Amino acid sequence: MRRRDRGDTAVGVLPRPRRRDVLVVFGCAALRGFVALCLRGLGAQELLLAVLWGGAFVPQAWGQAQPLLGVITYMPNLALGLGLSDYVSRSLAQDASCVLPRMGRARWMGQRCLRAWAAAYIYEALSCSLVAAVSCLEPTVGPCVGSLGMGCLWTVALEGTLLGALVLWCNLVAVRTDAMVGFAAVWGLHLGILALAGTGSGTVAEAPWAWAPSCRGLVAWHSSLGWLWGTEGMAGANPWVSVLVLGLAAACAMAVLIRGFGITDVM
Amino acid sequence: MAGGAVRILGATKRIRGRTVLDDVTVELPRGGVYGFSGANGSGKTMLFRAVSGLIHLTSGYVEVFGQRLGRDVDFPPSMGLAFDSTGFWGECTGRQNLELLASIRRVAGAEEIERALLRVGLDPQDTRPFSAYSLGMGQRLLIAQAVMESPDLLILDEPTNTLDVDGIDLVLKLVCEERARGATVLVSCHNMPELEALCDRRYLMAEGRLVGEVGDGI
Numbered sequence: 340m341r342r343r344d345r346g347d348t349a350v351g352v353l354p355r356p357r358r359r360d361v362l363v364v365f366g367c368a369a370l371r372g373f374v375a376l377c378l379r380g381l382g383a384q385e386l387l388l389a390v391l392w393g394g395a396f397v398p399q400a401w402g403q404a405q406p407l408l409g410v411i412t413y414m415p416n417l418a419l420g421l422g423l424s425d426y427v428s429r430s431l432a433q434d435a436s437c438v439l440p441r442m443g444r445a446r447w448m449g450q451r452c453l454r455a456w457a458a459a460y461i462y463e464a465l466s467c468s469l470v471a472a473v474s475c476l477e478p479t480v481g482p483c484v485g486s487l488g489m490g491c492l493w494t495v496a497l498e499g500t501l502l503g504a505l506v507l508w509c510n511l512v513a514v515r516t517d518a519m520v521g522f523a524a525v526w527g528l529h530l531g532i533l534a535l536a537g538t539g540s541g542t543v544a545e546a547p548w549a550w551a552p553s554c555r556g557l558v559a560w561h562s563s564l565g566w567l568w569g570t571e572g573m574a575g576a577n578p579w580v581s582v583l584v585l586g587l588a589a590a591c592a593m594a595v596l597i598r599g600f601g602i603t604d605v606m
Numbered sequence: 607m608a609g610g611a612v613r614i615l616g617a618t619k620r621i622r623g624r625t626v627l628d629d630v631t632v633e634l635p636r637g638g639v640y641g642f643s644g645a646n647g648s649g650k651t652m653l654f655r656a657v658s659g660l661i662h663l664t665s666g667y668v669e670v671f672g673q674r675l676g677r678d679v680d681f682p683p684s685m686g687l688a689f690d691s692t693g694f695w696g697e698c699t700g701r702q703n704l705e706l707l708a709s710i711r712r713v714a715g716a717e718e719i720e721r722a723l724l725r726v727g728l729d730p731q732d733t734r735p736f737s738a739y740s741l742g743m744g745q746r747l748l749i750a751q752a753v754m755e756s757p758d759l760l761i762l763d764e765p766t767n768t769l770d771v772d773g774i775d776l777v778l779k780l781v782c783e784e785r786a787r788g789a790t791v792l793v794s795c796h797n798m799p800e801l802e803a804l805c806d807r808r809y810l811m812a813e814g815r816l817v818g819e820v821g822d823g824i
Contacts, residue, residue, distance in 0.1 A: 351710035358697055436689035437751055440658060440681040441710040601680075604621075605660040 351442055353450045357433065360454075363422035364462045371415035372469030378412070379473055416502065419462050420526050424509040425518030426455050427596065435605045448600040452593040455510060456503035463499035467491065493578050500585040504552065505529060507592035514596070514603075529553045552588045611636040611759060611790035616666030617656055619814075626652045628814040629666070634807075636671075636758075637788045639781055641795040641805035649814040650794045651689075654761050657792065658687050670759060686752035686760045696737035700747045701730050704754055713755040722754035723747075725783075727776050741768040749777065753784065760784055762793045766801065778804060 430451055431439070439447050471491065505525055513521030532553040612634040619627040627649050634640050642650045655661045657668055659681035668675045670682040694703045700723060708714040714722070720730045726746040739747065745768050752760060762781075766774045781804055784791050795801040795808070802808055808820040 351712065354706035354709055355695070357695065433693045435660065435693065436687050436748075437693040437707055438710065440660075440685055440687055441707065444680045602662060604662060605655075 351446075353442070353447070353454065354438065356454065357430075360423070360426065360458065363419065364458050365465070367415045367419040367422065368462050368465035368469060370418060371466035372473060374412055374415060375470040375473040378408075379476055415466060417526065419459070419502065420505060420509060421522050423455060423458060423506045424522040424525075425513050426458075426506070427451055427510040428514050428518065431514075431605060439605065444600050445597050448597045449593070452507060452510075452596055455506050456589060456593075459503035459506050460495070460499040463495050463502060467495050496582055497578060497585070500582050500589065501552070504585050504589035504592065507589050507596070511592045511596055511599075514599070552585055610634065610669075611638075611671060612657055612792070613669040614653075614657065614666070615669075617653070617663050617668060618665045619652060619656065619661060620664045626814050627656065627663070630814075630816045631666075632809065632816055634790065634792070636790055637785065638806035639785050639791045639793065639804055641793050641802055641808040642811055643794070643796045643802070643808060643820065644811035644817075645796070648811040650796070650811055651763055652814070653811070653816075654689075654763050654792060654794070657759075658682065658685060658689075658761050682759050684755075684758040686755065686757035688748045688752040688762045688765060690748070694736045694744070694747065697735050699733055699735060700728050700739070700743075700750070701732070703736055703747065704751055707751050708754060711755065718754050718756070722750040725753065725776070725780055726750045727773060742770055742773055745769055746773060746776075749780065753780065756787065756789075758789055760789050760791045762791065764794050764796075766798055774800070777801075 427448070434447065442450075509518075509521040509525045511521070512524050532551050610633050612632075614630055614632050617627050617630040618625065630649075630653060642653065644650050652661070656663055656675075657670065659668075659675045659679070662676055667677075670679075670685075673679045673683070675682070695706060698706065701719060704714075704719045704722065705716075708719055723730045726749050728743065728746050728750065736744070736747070745765075749762065749765055752762065762777075765777050765781075769777065778800055781791055781793065781801070785804075785806075793801060793805070795805065802820075810817045810820055
């Protein structure tokens with residue numbers, strides 16, 4: 340192996356992920372596929388709407404809100420959020436003596452944050468593929484999935500970025516308090532805003548909460564499919580801007596984590 | 607012993623109103639073995655955490671090889687640290703664990719890894735995963751990862767914990783070899799007469815304070 344300058348501590352990359360973190364990501368993706376399998380009787384389009392895009396929460400999609408279906412279909416996302424809510428603090432306890440001093444604080448935290456974000460994207464890509472595969476078992480799948488086109492990619496981009504931001508904000512709260520507190524605070528706020536946005540009389544894009552990062556993915560995704568008839572100019576309708584806003588929300592959490600870790604004691 | 611390895615000046619650390627390090631001042635020359643004794647909770651581990659850069663002092667500072675921690679560097683640039691063994695990958699063998707850690711800085715190669723394992727009495731060809739290791743084997747692996755990159759500063763917190771007689775002999779030999787190589791070794795050696803005998807200087811700690819040097823009227 341090539342020898343590096345002994346005086347430079349800020350070198351290297353994190354070794355391979357821990358088995359538990361890999362299991363959380365793959366397990367939650369499999370759970371989403373399993374939920375889709377159990378609900379495949381709904382029909383291909385309804386399945387995609389319910390499992391992949393949380394349509395059961397939106398009264399306009401089903402005629403009325405389907406809270407139980409919504410909670411069931413949102414379980415895999417919540418499980419992922421809970422499983423990764425203590426990712427940074429748990430990694431810190433494991434890496435304190437052997438990995439952290441070999442890397443330096445900023446580099447370690449930066450790479451941990453990027454891994455947490457990447458985990459959200461991997462989950463999203465995997466689970467979307469599984470749900471799409473399950474929906475292909477239905478005879479009506481052709482026009483449904485085929486018509487979505489770029490919408491499938493936007494789903495991964497928007498929800499992956501949103502999940503990544505949520506995971507990072509969870510971890511930010513968790514390193515200062517506790518994993519459960521971080522999970523409850525961040526996901527409670529997120530779902531609360533979504534629920535508020537869904538209870539209005541018009542579309543989500545018309546709600547006063549449409550600017551909030553939690554609603555960004557929802558509105559922009561509808562827009563990317565051309566489902567925001569006449570409301571394209573409304574807050575959050577441009578998917579590119581929404582990905583950027585969600586990315587910025589994640590970057591803010593990352594910056595605070597890296598800066599805060601510089602003055603944090605590792606016990 | 608030319609030049610200072612570790613310089614601690616007025617190191618004080620308070621955690622939730624409790625003083626765990628109280629105005630510790632000491633200078634340790636390069637290339638020696640320095641032992642720290644004291645009862646549980648006397649501040650030995652906290653002092654080691656301060657010297658290794660894991661905690662930030664409330665007041666005072668630590669300099670390692672002329673670089674101030676927290677200002678010039680996060681961690682001492684060439685340091686081997688043995689605190690606890692929670693950081694290993696349970697599904698990997700001992701050798702694979704060291705390879706993963708060595709891949710971060712790329713200072714140690716396959717030869718150094720094998721040598722480090724042999725020095726602590728572990729078989730480099732052992733195919734058992736770390737999760738199947740006994741506590742003593744885990745402790746040996748922890749010490750192996752600390753020495754594999756031939757660090758200039760070696761910090762061993764209770765290195766003989768959970769080790770059998772053979773393991774303790776290997777650690778004593780290893781500490782001697784590291785001193786002969788020119789490394790500066792900081793070791794907590796409470797109730798370990800054999801380890802205490804190896805130390806060039808031994809300090810006594812109590813209630814977060816450095817009471818003094820053993821043999822210097824103590």
